[in-house]
Ligand SMILES: Nc1ncnc2c1ncn2[C@@H]1O[C@H](COP(=O)(O)OP(=O)(O)OP(=O)(O)O)[C@@H](O)[C@H]1O
């Protein structure tokens with residue numbers, strides 16, 4: 001009984017800010033402008049399949065790059081002394097204190113045709129290279145913005161892996177790659193799945209990055225949805241339907257990554 | 272020192288951590304199939320010595336040889352050595368069976384044989400039926416036995432055991448001591464064993480290495496170490512002792528506690544100050560007035576197999592072990608035969624009090640001083 005009373009504020013919060021909005025989105029998605037029930041919105045959202053696939057594809061690439069960068073980095077940090085661990089984690093979080101838009105603007109000016117990077121390359125007699133408004137720039141933006149979300153969960157599981165386990169593995173005949181495969185990877189799996197979700201989800205639904213670094217030349221799901229609500233293509237019903245499709249995709253992703261998890265370590269998801 | 276049987280050889284090994292010398296020029300030869308125990312107080316460098324052989328620490332100076340080949344810098348997985356770690360280091364994501372199987376799997380032993388060996392080993396450490404348990408849920412003693420099984424199952428040429436029985440109760444520890452000794456004989460594995468339990472060291476080992484402050488004080492068979500400790504420190508560490516100031520009046524005669532007694536030692540020179548070591552169990556008890564020393568029993572404690580008495584013999588107090596009970600306040604006589612009077616070169620007084628707290632160098636200088644005084 002007691003626990004029910006103490007849980008009440010959270011329950012209220014959850015209903016107000018999670019359940020009701022979700023129901024509203026669902027209601028929009030299944031109705032037409034007149035308010036009648038329809039599946040038309042979902043049929044229409046199928047027209048945008050290429051955009052959806054492109055979003056997923058770019059986000060997957062960004063997530064993979066983040067994982068490749070973050071995994072060794074997190075491991076290296078986790079083996080340092082406590083003091084230097086704190087400093088390095090601080091440095092990684094530092095850019096996150098800056099406004100998201102500002103950070104992305106900074107990349108715009110760097111990548112522009114007459115931006116800083118091309119100017120520097122010009123001195124060396126190279127370029128100019130077309131970097132802004134490419135898919136590569138969008139992926140770069142995603143990696144740059146969401147990399148900390150990969151590093152932090154990985155780091156937090158890796159600090160818990162005692163060095164003596166690595167030593168025990170090599171004592172029992174493991175080369176570095178064996179140790180990786182049989183000890184480090186299984187033990188850090190909860191961090192890997194959490195990191196993947198934490199990078200993939202915001203990447204697949206972003207619209208700022210694609211607008212600013214992709215120049216709007218190719219849309220992502222996020223742009224599409226935003227256009228339906230705030231843009232000139234105004235159609236909240238279609239927007240809601242696409243949102244639900246996106247949610248469905250994300251749920252599938254999470255279910256897939258969860259498959260790799262040990263039942264006892266499911267709580268890693270909550271990190 | 273080095274014979275053809277030598278399997279591991281440490282040559283003048285020094286180790287420093289952050290400028291702090293943890294091992295100071297230690298040399299040690301371990302023969303094939305030998306059971307060697309490192310014995311010493313906490314922090315004296317036992318684990319560090321094992322880690323050098325296991326490949327986890329590189330010596331700052333000195334060389335390590337395995338089977339005649341220098342193996343400095345060789346990574347652990349390329350050494351024919353397995354370790355039972357002081358803090359177990361079991362893999363939390365694997366169950367008991369998988370933990371024990373780990374080394375065999377890595378070394379690509381066929382499934383059939385793996386199963387057989389793991390089963391055997393689990394039976395040996397009394398963990399049959401625990402195969403599917405997660406290691407995190409095991410008690411300390413059970414984890415320790417998994418750690419032993421995980422290392423031993425690989426049949427390494429050398430097994431390094433870092434206080435492998437520390438978490439076990441007395442009965443189980445005694446059983447495991449016998450079991451380990453039997454396995455060592457049967458599989459003909461060289462054991463390098465670490466403990467700070469002197470009884471364990473003396474009962475199990477072929478040779479005991481007594482360490483202090485990163486130095487080796489004495490290497491010898493258990494009986495050598497017990498009967499002929501090189502100094503009062505070793506004597507005290509290896510078993511309870513009366514350490515008494517004495518003067519070697521001449522060869523075979525020592526004076527202590529106001530008495531001149533015959534002994535079996537010689538070569539100390541005339542009127543040389545020495546430490547006299549007498550084991551509490553070596554006293555002969557007689558009626559009051561008939562002993563070389565006579566005194567009052569000040570206190571007595573029952574220790575299971577014997578009584579530990581403190582006897583006040585006027586100007587000195589002795590620790591005496593007896594099988595019969597003597598009431599405090601009663602008077603008894605104490606005698607000692609020459610064989611049981613052990614004479615040792617003097618160490619600094621405070622060194623005997625604060626075991627191991629002092630720099631080991633002072634031991635040397637004391638001996639050097641003693642040597643110069645002799646002339
Ligand atoms: N990685 C390290 N960095 C710094 N100092 C260390 C390190 N490893 C060991 N030491 C120091 O070296 C000394 C010897 O340590 P070691 O672990 O070898 O002792 P030990 O004899 O095994 O003690 P115990 O019986 O308590 O296990 C200690 O003073 C310890 O603090």
Ligand SMILES: [Mg+2]
Nearest residue numbers: 317318357433
């Ligand atoms: Mg130790």
